[in-house]
Amino acid sequence: MAEKIYKCLDPTGTQLPVKTYPLAPRLDTLDGKTIHISITGEPDITLPLEKKLRSDYPNVNWTQKKSYTPTPVYLTEEEMKTTDAVILAVTW
Amino acid sequence: MPYITKLEKAGIPTVIVDLEDQHEMVKQVALQYGVPKLRYLPASRMLHGEKDVENFIEPMLELLTRPLTDEEKESGMYMPPSQRILFEGTLEEAEIFYQQTRHVPKPLDAPIAVYTDGLPVVIPTEERVEKMLEGTSHKPDELITYQRDGIGKKGDVVRFLPMERTATVERVAVNAVTAGCKPEHLPAVLAIAESGCGTGTTTFWGQWCCISGPYAKEIGMNSGVGMLDPGSPANMPVGRAYQLMAINLGGAVPGVNRMNSIGSPFNSGGTCFAENAAGLPSGWKGLNEEYGFKKDESIVLVINSGGYIVGNQFSPGGYRAFQKSGHGGMARRMDVKGIPGPHNWLEYLVPQLWAGREGGYTFIMVPEMAQHLYEIGFKSKDEVYQWLWEKSKEPLKQYRLRSWPDEGTNGWLGIERTSGKHWKELPDDYMVPVVDEPTDNCIIIGGGDEEICQQLTGRRGMLGTAPVFSIDAWR
Numbered sequence: 001m002a003e004k005i006y007k008c009l010d011p012t013g014t015q016l017p018v019k020t021y022p023l024a025p026r027l028d029t030l031d032g033k034t035i036h037i038s039i040t041g042e043p044d045i046t047l048p049l050e051k052k053l054r055s056d057y058p059n060v061n062w063t064q065k066k067s068y069t070p071t072p073v074y075l076t077e078e079e080m081k082t083t084d085a086v087i088l089a090v091t092w
Numbered sequence: 093m094p095y096i097t098k099l100e101k102a103g104i105p106t107v108i109v110d111l112e113d114q115h116e117m118v119k120q121v122a123l124q125y126g127v128p129k130l131r132y133l134p135a136s137r138m139l140h141g142e143k144d145v146e147n148f149i150e151p152m153l154e155l156l157t158r159p160l161t162d163e164e165k166e167s168g169m170y171m172p173p174s175q176r177i178l179f180e181g182t183l184e185e186a187e188i189f190y191q192q193t194r195h196v197p198k199p200l201d202a203p204i205a206v207y208t209d210g211l212p213v214v215i216p217t218e219e220r221v222e223k224m225l226e227g228t229s230h231k232p233d234e235l236i237t238y239q240r241d242g243i244g245k246k247g248d249v250v251r252f253l254p255m256e257r258t259a260t261v262e263r264v265a266v267n268a269v270t271a272g273c274k275p276e277h278l279p280a281v282l283a284i285a286e287s288g289c290g291t292g293t294t295t296f297w298g299q300w301c302c303i304s305g306p307y308a309k310e311i312g313m314n315s316g317v318g319m320l321d322p323g324s325p326a327n328m329p330v331g332r333a334y335q336l337m338a339i340n341l342g343g344a345v346p347g348v349n350r351m352n353s354i355g356s357p358f359n360s361g362g363t364c365f366a367e368n369a370a371g372l373p374s375g376w377k378g379l380n381e382e383y384g385f386k387k388d389e390s391i392v393l394v395i396n397s398g399g400y401i402v403g404n405q406f407s408p409g410g411y412r413a414f415q416k417s418g419h420g421g422m423a424r425r426m427d428v429k430g431i432p433g434p435h436n437w438l439e440y441l442v443p444q445l446w447a448g449r450e451g452g453y454t455f456i457m458v459p460e461m462a463q464h465l466y467e468i469g470f471k472s473k474d475e476v477y478q479w480l481w482e483k484s485k486e487p488l489k490q491y492r493l494r495s496w497p498d499e500g501t502n503g504w505l506g507i508e509r510t511s512g513k514h515w516k517e518l519p520d521d522y523m524v525p526v527v528d529e530p531t532d533n534c535i536i537i538g539g540g541d542e543e544i545c546q547q548l549t550g551r552r553g554m555l556g557t558a559p560v561f562s563i564d565a566w567r
């Protein structure tokens with residue numbers, strides 16, 4: 001006798017649809033641009049990073065906001081208008 | 093991560109510096125927030141910062157200037173398929189199917205079960221799930237929503253962590269079947285589902301549930317001897333259901349988005365136990381009443397925190413000698429030699445409670461030991477919580493030598509909560525509580541007669557929210 005065939009249900013959750021976006025266009029050059037350093041902890045890395053960025057790339061207008069937690073200090077809507085790129089370090 | 097995706101959507105190019113083992117998590121969160129091709133590169137966990145920066149600074153800046161690939165210019169819709177029937181076949185075939193694994197690369201580098209916790213499960217046939225659904229009056233296609241204001245707003249759809257997926261009552265019932273639950277367990281499993289079944293980050297790694305109220309007796313839960321041990325046909329499957337929901341409804345995968353470096357035995361097989369309400373001293377509230385419910389209402393407390401157990405600091409015989417006649421080591425340390433009790437046995441624990449960590453504990457104590465606290469003058473749990481909070485205070489000079497406060501105080505740039513002053517304005521001898529709030533500690537009465545108190549690490553709420561869910565709402 002053939003064994004019974006069962007319908008077995010899916011235990012997984014439902015992923016809601018997510019609209020996906022392209023990356024923002026990249027910069028043609030760093031010179032003259034305002035680049036924001038969003039620091040989230042790890043001062044062993046982020047302190048020398050900021051120092052080297054400022055010394056090796058003097059033609060960039062560097063801005064910075066710092067948090068010691070994984071959550072960055074956000075740019076305001078006004079600041080976003082004058083910011084050309086953002087570096088987030090370190091995500092953990 | 094939502095912040096970075098917001099910037100990209102606004103036309104601001106970004107680059108993320110992460111740690112190599114967390115690439116999969118970054119990729120997954122980037123997709124969840126709609127910018128799947130975020131650019132990132134790793135810093136080192138071990139290199140000296142200056143050397144590390146030398147290595148990655150140029151590649152990092154190149155990620156801001158290198159033109160986009162065709163793939164990076166794509167937009168679209170992420171909509172993975174969802175089906176009700178996952179598999180058709182014999183029970184034997186289904187057992188093999190549900191036990192399938194996938195290889196998760198480093199930092200794990202081992203096979204991990206796709207649909208289970210690694211152990212065999214009860215196969216969720218349509219018939220079994222239908223039977224399970226008899227355990228609730230809620231409709232199978234009803235989405236899981238918050239039944240009251242708490243960690244979410246009443247009526248809002250619960251998003252299961254970490255993938256922020258949604259689930260229906262039926263999907264929860266499927267997981268209850270796989271966990272080995274009976275229909276009468278379903279209201280508890282649905283209440284636990286309301287928590288979103290988080291699995292935490294790299295450090296908040298232990299999940300456990302405690303049921304309070306008459307429901308615990310109704311389904312035969314063990315709140316006595318060995319209540320954290322195996323054997324109970326109610327405690328075990330309900331605890332397991334949490335973990336299966338985290339895996340299936342939330343999409344938690346070790347090494348991908350469940351990054352607990354070592355993990356916790358609480359999560360192996362799941363952990364659920366019950367409060368022994370009959371063991372509460374007169375006037376002490378059960379967990380249900382602590383959270384504003386009535387004594388005859390049933391709730392589940394769902395904790396997701398740094399999870400390990402401390403205990404066994406004194407011998408039960410030594411405890412009895414201390415309380416009965418003031419003899420033994422506990423009496424000598426407490427300076428009550430020859431003086432009959434009751435004595436405050438918590439004093440014995442205090443020196444080590446916060447020596448190595450900060451934050452609240454859940455104290456699981458047997459009824460006799462709670463009664464001793466009552467007899468020496470603690471007429472409510474709140475009085476014990478307040479006493480413990482006072483005892484957690486230490487001079488700021490000492491508090492500065494701890495690790496987590498570097499982050500918790502935002503690099504000592506924030507405000508100290510009890511004084512309202514900036515950390516840097518406070519004198520060295522300012523007394524700082526190592527536990528944020530008195531009620532970050534929690535007392536649960538349970539266990540057998542042997543004089544034992546176990547302390548579970550981790551405060552009971554995150555960000556001021558009460559992780560308590562009504563079971564009655566899901567009957």
